Amino acid sequence: MTLAELDVLREQSLAELRAAADAAALEPVRIRYLGRNGQIPALMKQLKDVPAADRPEFGRRANAWRAELEAALAGRQTVAAPREDAVPFDPTLPGRWHTLGTMHPISRVIEEVCRIFNRLGFVVADGPDIETRFNNFTALNTPAHHPSLDETDTFWLGADQLLRTQTSPVQIRVMTSQKPPVRIVTPGRCYRRDTTDATHSANFHQIEGLYVDTRPVSLADLKATLACFAREMMGPSVGVRFRPHFFPFTEPSVEVDFSCHVCGGSGCRVCKQSGWIEIAGAGMIDPRVYQLIGYNPEEVYGYAFGMGVERIAMIRYGITDIRHLYENDVRFLGQFA
Numbered sequence: 246m247t248l249a250e251l252d253v254l255r256e257q258s259l260a261e262l263r264a265a266a267d268a269a270a271l272e273p274v275r276i277r278y279l280g281r282n283g284q285i286p287a288l289m290k291q292l293k294d295v296p297a298a299d300r301p302e303f304g305r306r307a308n309a310w311r312a313e314l315e316a317a318l319a320g321r322q323t324v325a326a327p328r329e330d331a332v333p334f335d336p337t338l339p340g341r342w343h344t345l346g347t348m349h350p351i352s353r354v355i356e357e358v359c360r361i362f363n364r365l366g367f368v369v370a371d372g373p374d375i376e377t378r379f380n381n382f383t384a385l386n387t388p389a390h391h392p393s394l395d396e397t398d399t400f401w402l403g404a405d406q407l408l409r410t411q412t413s414p415v416q417i418r419v420m421t422s423q424k425p426p427v428r429i430v431t432p433g434r435c436y437r438r439d440t441t442d443a444t445h446s447a448n449f450h451q452i453e454g455l456y457v458d459t460r461p462v463s464l465a466d467l468k469a470t471l472a473c474f475a476r477e478m479m480g481p482s483v484g485v486r487f488r489p490h491f492f493p494f495t496e497p498s499v500e501v502d503f504s505c506h507v508c509g510g511s512g513c514r515v516c517k518q519s520g521w522i523e524i525a526g527a528g529m530i531d532p533r534v535y536q537l538i539g540y541n542p543e544e545v546y547g548y549a550f551g552m553g554v555e556r557i558a559m560i561r562y563g564i565t566d567i568r569h570l571y572e573n574d575v576r577f578l579g580q581f582a
């Protein structure tokens with residue numbers, strides 16, 4: 246090959262490069278000239294056949310050509326050829342809005358309730374959503390024929406396992422693993438086979454409280470503690486009353502009402518004209534529970550209480566339908582920023 250032929254070949258390769266429309270079209274050009282069996286490596290092998298006088302100049306031009314091609318290819322490959330569907334940059338478009346999430350009202354209430362009880366010496370304890378029959382019912386002195394054990398009330402996962410229907414089993418977990426005194430609050434999810442309506446959900450949250458000590462603890466202590474909680478939560482003018490009730494694991498048992506925060510106790514639609522709103526179940530731990538978990542009923546005193554988180558959230562924020570709490574509609578949730 247002569248120097249003139251080399252120049253023709255170089256011109257041709259550059260023209261092919263310019264003609265290639267995109268990266269895919271560049272590749273065959275690269276292979277044809279720079280590939281292992283391409284033109285330039287072949288030329289280098291033929292160098293010995295070039296007349297000796299031309300040889301140095303031939304080698305120089307061939308190397309320069311290779312460098313030129315490589316540089317041109319690199320340039321073409323990094324600057325991607327314009328795509329037909331590319332959207333042009335429009336600086337007049339409005340910016341993207343990065344919204345911040347807010348804390349869910351359920352989480353807010355849990356945090357607030359736990360914070361109040363923390364100050365009263367209660368620590369947060371945790372338990373699993375899947376419980377045993379023993380922890381959820383038997384140890385809580387609930388007889389096997391009690392209606393709450395029924396298929397229609399409880400989500401059973403087998404003969405012995407279930408989705409807990411209350412947070413009270415955490416009491417059992419803590420008492421079977423710890424000596425008194427224990428003073429805990431346990432927020433968590435609960436499950437019941439309830440048909441969903443404005444005030445019921447098959448999945449809801451409770452916060453349980455438990456205080457057991459070897460020093461005398463009375464119903465008066467329970468009431469004082471809950472009254473203190475009520476004032477912290479609802480303000481100084483809130484009233485608290487106990488109504489006799491029944492729970493299998495407390496004796497005596499009470500239901501706890503707070504005076505209506507809307508009418509202040511005179512009666513309105515929210516409290517159904519009664520002036521009171523039911524907030525919690527509570528009572529002194531039944532001696533039978535102590536026996537079942539291995540405490541000596543003669544040596545310990547204690548109370549427990551349990552409240553519905555959704556109920557408190559609804560009262561607190563004036564939410565009229567429990568379902569709003571589960572629909573994850575940002576228009577609703579954004580109001581609690």
Ligand code: PHE
Pocket residue numbers: 410411412413453454492495526527528549550551552
């Ligand atoms: N676990 C009871 C319920 O779900 C509430 C409760 C808790 C009552 C603790 C007394 C003591 O109805």
